[in-house]
C-alpha cells in the first residue's frame with residue numbers, strides 16, 4: 001500500500017505544523033489511492049466494465065471527497081497518477097499480487113418465502129441454507145460465510161417476516177428485535193430487503209411492515225439498503241389488450257411502488273435505493289460461463305457484487321476521510337448536525353428585529369434636507385394627450401417632478417404612520433394608568449381579503465366558492481394557509497399555516513413572531529422565530545429571541561440575546577450570545593460588534609465572534625460598509641460591501657460579498673449580488689424587475705446572459 005505514496009518535496013519548509021498538515025494530507029491521498037486501486041481490481045475481477053455508470057459514479061465521488069479533504073493543489077500534484085492508478089490495478093490483478101483483502105457483511109430481511117435463503121445459496125453457488133417452498137424454512141438467525149471471486153462475504157440470514165396484521169405483529173417485532181440485538185456489536189455493511197417481483201402489483205401494500213422495520217432500526221437503515229426482487233424471470237402479466245407487458249416497464253412500475261412506500265416511511269421523497277433483480281430457479285437461463293441471466297440480459301450475481309463493492313468502497317472512503325455524513329449511494333444517516341461555521345455566520349449576521357427601530361429613528365431624525373410635501377407648489381397633472389404633446393426634455397422634467405413628489409409623499413406617509421403608532425402607544429400607556437377607556441376606533445380596521453393564492457391546476461372543483469380565503473382582521477396578526485405544491489389536490493395541499501405579527505407592547509417594547517407549522521399524517525414541521533426588543537436611552541436596545549426549527553425528526557432550538565449601546569451619536573457598540581440545542585448537543589456562541597455611522601448615508605459595521613460545540617470552536621468576523629441611497633427608506637436603494645473571515649478546523653476561509661439594489665431607470669429596479677471566497681467558490685445573482693413591457697425585460701435578460709457568457713464568468717446566474 002505504501003508503495004503508492006505520492007512523493008512530495010517539502011522545499012525546506014520550516015513551518016512545522018504546516019508540514020504536518022501536508023504530511024497528513026499526503027497520507028490520506030495515499031490511502032485513497034490504494035482504495036481506488038482496490039476498487040478497480042474488484043471491478044475487473046467480477047467482470048464488470050469500467051464504463052459502467054455506477055463505477056463512474058463511485059470514482060467521481062472518491063475524487064470529489066479527495067478534493068474536499070486533501071485540497072485541489074495537493075491533488076493536482078498527483079493528478080498524473082490517475083492513469084498510473086489504473087495501470088497499477090491492471091497489473092496487480094493480472095499477477096494476483098499483492099493478495100486482495102476485501103470483505104463485506106450483508107444482512108437480509110424480508111417476508112417469509114420470498115427467497116432470502118435461496119438467494120444466498122445462489123450467490124455462493126452451493127446449498128448452504130435450507131429452503132422450503134411450502135413453509136417457513138429459516139427459524140433462527142444464522143450467519144454464513146463464503147468466498148466469491150476471492151471476496152469474503154458474510155450473510156446474516158434471518159427468519160422471514162409475516163404479512164402485517166395485528167396477529168402477526170408480535171412475531172415480526174420479535175424477529176426484528178432479535179436481529180437488531182444480533183447486529184448491535186458488529187453492524188452489517190449492506191442490508192438487502194427482499195420482495196417477490198411477481199407478487200407486486202398495483203394492490204401491493206405492506207406499508208405497516210416497512211414502518212415496523214423503520215421503527216425498530218431507525219430510518220437510517222434504508223439509506224444503506226438494496227431492494228432485492230426475486231422471481232425476476234416469472235411470466236409477465238398481460239396488459240388490458242391481451243399483450244404481454246414490456247419487461248423493463250413492468251420492473252420499473254413494481255420497483256417504483258416499493259420505493260414510494262420506503263420514501264414514505266423515511267419521509268424523504270428523494271431517496272433512491274439501488275435495485276437488484278434476482279432469479280433463483282434452477283431452470284433460469286444461463287450464459288456460456290454458467291451464470292444465471294435475467295430476461296433483460298443482466299448477469300444478476302455480478303450486479304449484486306458490483307452494488308455491494310460500490311457501497312462498501314464508498315463506506316470505507318467515508319471512514320478514511322472522516323466524513324460525518326455518508327458518501328453512500330444515499331446519505332448514511334438521516335440526521336445532519338448543523339455546522340459550526342454556519343451557526344457562527346447566523347450569529348454574526350444578527351437578527352432583523354432592530355431594523356424597525358432604526359427605520360423609525362431614521363424617519364424621525366429631522367435633519368432632512370428635502371422639502372416638505374405640503375409646502376410644494378401645486379402641480380397640474382397632465383392628461384395623456386397633453387403629455388404626448390411635450391418635447392422629450394419636458395417629458396423628462398415632468399416625470400422627474402412627479403417622481404420627486406412621490407418620494408416626498410411616501411416619506412410623509414411613513415412619518416405619519418410612525419407618529420400615529422407612537423401617539424397610540426403614548427395614549428395606551430396613559431389609559432392603562434387611568435382605567436382602560438381608550439377609544440381606538442381609528443385603529444380598528446375592517447377585515448380585508450388578501451388576494452387569492454396562485455394554485456397549480458388539480459382535480460378539485462373549479463367553483464371559486466370552495467377556495468380557501470385569507471382575511472386580515474387587524475393589522476397585527478397575519479395568518480395564511482401554506483400550500484404544498486406537491487399535494488394531490490387542494491384540500492390535501494393545504495397542510496400548514498403561517499403566522500406573522502409585529503406587536504408594539506409598549507412604546508419602548510416591541511415583539512415579533514414569525515412562524516410556519518405544517519402537519520401531515522407522518523410529518524410535523526415547525527419553523528418559528530420570536531423576538532422582543534426593548535429600546536432605552538435614545539436608541540440603545542436589548543433584545544432576546546427564541547427560534548425553533550425541525551430538522552428531520554429533531555428540533556433545533558436557539559435562544560439568543562443581544563444588546564446594543566449607543567455610546568456616541570454616531571457609534572453603537574453591541575454584544576450578543578446564543579445557545580443552540582440539537583438533540584442532546586449544545587452549541588454556544590458569542591459576538592461583539594461595533595457600528596459607526598459616517599455622515600447620514602454610510603455605515604460601517606465591524607464584528608467578531610466564536611461558536612463552540614462538540615469539542616470544536618469556529619472563529620470568525622466581518623467588516624461591512626453599506627451606503628444608503630438618497631431616499632432611503634422610501635426607496636430601498638442600498639449598496640454594501642462585506643469581507644468575512646472564518647477559521648475552523650485549521651482552515652481559514654476569507655470571503656467577499658457585494659450587493660447592491662438600485663433603480664436602473666424610472667420603471668426598472670435591479671439588484672446585483674456577488675460573492676467569492678478563498679476556496680474559489682462564488683455566486684453571482686442579478687435580478688431586475690420592470691413595470692415596462694415584457695419584451696423589454698426579456699431583451700435585458702438575454703443581453704445580460706450574453707454578456708456574462710462572453711466574459712466566461714463563473715458561478716450561478718439568475719435573472720428574473
Ligand SMILES: Nc1nc2c(ncn2[C@@H]2O[C@H](COP(=O)(O)OP(=O)(O)OP(=O)(O)O)[C@@H](O)[C@H]2O)c(=O)[nH]1
Nearest residue numbers: 113115116117118131132133136137138160231280
Ligand atoms: N421460481 C423461483 N423460485 C424461488 C426464487 N427464490 C426462491 N424461490 C423458491 O421459493 C421458496 C422459498 O425460498 P426460501 O429461500 O426458503 O425463502 P426465505 O425467504 O428464506 O423464507 P424464510 O426462510 O421462511 O424466511 C423455495 O422453494 C425457493 O426455491 C426465485 O427467484 N424464483
Ligand SMILES: [Mg+2]
Nearest residue numbers: 116117137138
Ligand atoms: Mg430462509
